Amino acid sequence: MTFLDTDAFLSGLGMVLSWDIPVFCTIGLILGIVLGVLPGISGLNGLAFMIAPTFLLEPLQGLCVLTGIFTGSLVGGGFTAVLLNIPGDPVALMTCLDGYPLTKQGRQNEALGIVLMASVLGCFVGWIFILFLLVPIGRFVLRFGPSEMLALFGCALTIVGAIGGNIWKAILMGLFGLLLATIGATPYGRPRGISDMWILYEGIPLEPLLIGLLAVSELPILIKEEFVMGKFEKAQQGFRSILQGFALTLREKRTLLRSILIGLGIGILPAAGSIIATTVSYGQARRASKHPERFGHGEVAGVVAAESADNASEPGSMATMMCLGIPGGAATAIIIAAFMYHGMSPGPYLIRDHLDFAYAIILANFLQAFLMLGLGILFCYYTGWIVFVPTRVLVPIIVLITFGGILALRGHLIDLWISVIFGAIGYLLRRYDYPILALILGFILGGRVEEQFVRTKLLFANEYHSLLYRPIFMVLVLGLVGSFVLPPIIRYLKRRRRTEKV
Secondary structure, three states, X not given: OOOOOHHHHHXXXXXXXXXXXXXXXXXXXXXXXXXXXXOOXXXXXXXXXXXXXXXXXXXXXXXXXHHHHHHHHHHHHHHXXXXXXXXXXXXXXXHHHHHXXXXXXXXXXXXXXXXXXXXXXXXXXXXXXXXXHHHHHHHHXXXXXXXXXXXXXXXXXXXXXXXXXXXXXXXXXXXXXXXXXXXXXXXXXXXXXXXXXXXXXXXXXXXXXXXXXXXXXHHHHHOOOOOOOOOXXXXXXXXXXXXXXXXXXXXXXXXXXXXXXXHHHHHOOXXXXXXXXXXXXXXXXXHHOOOHHHOOOOOHHHHHHHHHHHHHHHHXXXXXXXXXXXXXXXXXXXXXXXXHHOOOOOOHHHHHHOHHHHHHHHHHXXXXXXXXXXXXXXXXXXXXXXXXXXXXXXXXXXXXXXXXXXXXXXXXXXXXHHHHHHHHHXXXXXXXXXXXXXXXXXXXXXXHHHHHHHHHHHHOOOOHHHHHXXXXXXXXXXXXXXXXXXXXXXXXXXXXXXXXXX
16 A cells, blocks of 8 residues: 655645745744634634635645644644633643643743643644555544444543542533533424523534633632732743743653544544544543642643644544545634635545645645744743733733623624623632533533434434444443443552552
């Protein structure tokens, strides 16, 4: 089997070796980082805003801008997750768990350096895999049906129990999130739980809920402190601490490689998304750690696992889009439209007729990884100064940006009320030590679980025994069962060994 078409590769390389491609990649990255930093205005919205202007550019130029926005927003979302416990993009949820505690310890520049280096490595290594496995990946993805996706989402839901110190509180919040996800229309189109509020027919929108639970609920706590980290004197300054974050990331070699493979593998699955990748990666890093109790309290491996998987999932979703024409998420759905406008239909025909252009996109993303490292250092340095802004100044600015971002999305006043209501709920959950992220993950996964469950039910109606003959499904189910059964057994064996030694 040939993994690389040399002629097409050299032709694609010739397209990228032009003065204008680095310029458009840089423009896209800057826009993406800025949009990722702003709470409520994610990279997805940036892609939606910028797709029309890119039609005026050459195909490769326009797609470099769009993929640059996609890449930059993933990094920018991690910056505010670290500094303010407010993910600029929903995929940065898991980064909050250990990134924000590092900031509270006065290590915000280190944390930003970890986010940047893990993101660059995840993006770069992920695209290396895609370069050589572009065609085989297309064949593998076709083996995943709704039953396999359902089992995969079930594996992701088990991570909910690992969030926070009290497993029962985490499970309770996860179930509450699943319940909230049922509000709106059923997969059959019937209204459910909306109480004649037809504006909720499509369900509770994610962005207002996310901003309410994470941003609004944090403000009453934040305003009690003079500065974000509590004391002005203990915060890091300068580029040296950012480079220390780079060094800390490179020490986590096993976590990096495992998380990149998880992010890439889940990213190539249609509709799985970056949030699933970061959730599974974080859970696996915690299970593999010799000190799992440190996770959630400023553990470097937790930030590395989340950010590297997050950025490795982007090459995976792009590969699925180019090979099969199936969007891995909403962002790649927008990029598909850009391909089609320029006369190229993503899927088998793109690989057959425009393989050189597909290689040019991959090589342009290699270039973006290097550019992101340089631009990211500057953004890390200047965004790191946020922690030195007094909270009496910072809080009003956050309120204006977050509420403005909410209104910019749909223009509905009810979205403001949703964010305020969930802000109050989030404040109560923080006060009584309930894990908010478990609720959010349950909400995000709830709709996807129901959708894949209905598809599986329709596909295998009265023939559920056929699932036993689907090897990928059985492997995932065994992994799901093992995640419940093995930890108690391991703890029991450890206690028994200690007793025998005594």
